[in-house]
Amino acid sequence: MTELRAVRFSRYGGPEVLHYEPVDDAPTPEGRLRVRVEAAGLNVYDTKRRSGVAGGVRFPAGNGSDFTGVVEEVGDGVAGWAPGDSVLGHANFRAQSDVVRVPAADVVRRPPGMAVEVAGALDLSARTAADLVRAAGIGPGDVVLVSAAAGGVGVVTAQLARIAGAVVLGTAGEANARFLESLGVLPVPYGPGLGERVRRLAPSAVTAVLDLHGRETLEAGVELGVDARRILTIADREAADELGVSGLPQQPPDPAALVRAVELVAAGDLVLPVDSVFPVADVAAAYRHFEGRHLRGKVVLRL
Numbered sequence: 245m246t247e248l249r250a251v252r253f254s255r256y257g258g259p260e261v262l263h264y265e266p267v268d269d270a271p272t273p274e275g276r277l278r279v280r281v282e283a284a285g286l287n288v289y290d291t292k293r294r295s296g297v298a299g300g301v302r303f304p305a306g307n308g309s310d311f312t313g314v315v316e317e318v319g320d321g322v323a324g325w326a327p328g329d330s331v332l333g334h335a336n337f338r339a340q341s342d343v344v345r346v347p348a349a350d351v352v353r354r355p356p357g358m359a360v361e362v363a364g365a366l367d368l369s370a371r372t373a374a375d376l377v378r379a380a381g382i383g384p385g386d387v388v389l390v391s392a393a394a395g396g397v398g399v400v401t402a403q404l405a406r407i408a409g410a411v412v413l414g415t416a417g418e419a420n421a422r423f424l425e426s427l428g429v430l431p432v433p434y435g436p437g438l439g440e441r442v443r444r445l446a447p448s449a450v451t452a453v454l455d456l457h458g459r460e461t462l463e464a465g466v467e468l469g470v471d472a473r474r475i476l477t478i479a480d481r482e483a484a485d486e487l488g489v490s491g492l493p494q495q496p497p498d499p500a501a502l503v504r505a506v507e508l509v510a511a512g513d514l515v516l517p518v519d520s521v522f523p524v525a526d527v528a529a530a531y532r533h534f535e536g537r538h539l540r541g542k543v544v545l546r547l
């Protein structure tokens with residue numbers, strides 16, 4: 245039997261506490277699939293767990309949530325899957341591992357031809373973006389401001405809002421402006437004076453704000469007179485409370501959101517850019533790059 249490894253950390257800290265280290269193997273439990281992981285994405289929440297901000301971590305702790313791979317074994321009681329099937333999905337806080345054992349409900353089929361790096365990073369971004377667009381009720385006639393629109397979640401949010409029929413403005417740095425244009429998103433530089441820049445660029449009044457970076461975008465939304473119930477943030481709850489706008493409201497999960505995103509990607513209608521790919525052994529370097537926060541899409545580990 246070959247040795248299995250996984251990314252783990254045994255104390256809170258910076259990226260240097262992450263190690264790709266040997267772990268014990270275990271039988272595949274009933275109701276689960278054993279999947280050989282090929283790629284796994286990085287998310288902001290990983291950094292909150294690892295640094296101790298999120299709290300409640302038991303050591304040694306696994307890391308990462310999105311992954312893609314190939315089914316190696318099907319546990320008792322699981323129908324519809326066979327060894328050799330390609331899947332993508334989530335294994336919360338243990339995805340960056342040679343092997344994961346996941347409930348079949350946590351994965352969907354990976355279409356042939358979908359890049360492994362894209363598939364390995366799609367799950368959380370797709371589900372979060374879909375939740376935001378659904379919670380705000382984005383549709384035709386809307387003019388939506390999305391912040392950090394070239395980032396891992398923002399780039400999907402901006403495109404799903406556009407696909408829902410809205411005109412979308414997205415904040416980004418200069419290096420990402422052209423890229424957003426190529427996705428049909430009007431780029432707006434973030435920074436002081438945001439509200440005024442958006443007012444000048446928007447074809448008509450902004451009707452919703454989906455924030456993925458924080459206070460500045462929420463303040464711009466208030467300044468632009470957007471209905472406070474349609475200014476949503478997943479980045480700065482404190483500023484939202486202070487400004488009387490909304491976090492992401494509790495809503496039942498949409499089990500079809502990931503399947504829909506996979507179909508859109510496969511059809512070429514949704515783009516998830518891969519900012520960079522690191523071998524799993526370089527996991528600390530991957531997070532150092534990720535935590536610089538000037539990205540185009542997702543950072544991905546190859547296993």
Ligand SMILES: NC(=O)c1ccc[n+]([C@@H]2O[C@H](COP(=O)([O-])OP(=O)(O)OC[C@H]3O[C@@H](n4cnc5c(N)ncnc54)[C@H](OP(=O)(O)O)[C@@H]3O)[C@@H](O)[C@H]2O)c1
Nearest residue numbers: 288392394395396397398416417420434457478479538539
């Ligand atoms: N369910 C949830 O609540 C949930 C789930 C997932 C994520 N989140 C949150 O969503 C947020 C975004 O996550 P993510 O994974 O998309 O992050 P990310 O990929 O790290 O975001 C990177 C983007 O942030 C942009 N950025 C950097 N400085 C900025 C500034 N001052 N103003 C506006 N944008 C700026 C960068 O733009 P340039 O490169 O163009 O400079 C880059 O494209 C995080 O706060 C995360 O915690 C919440």
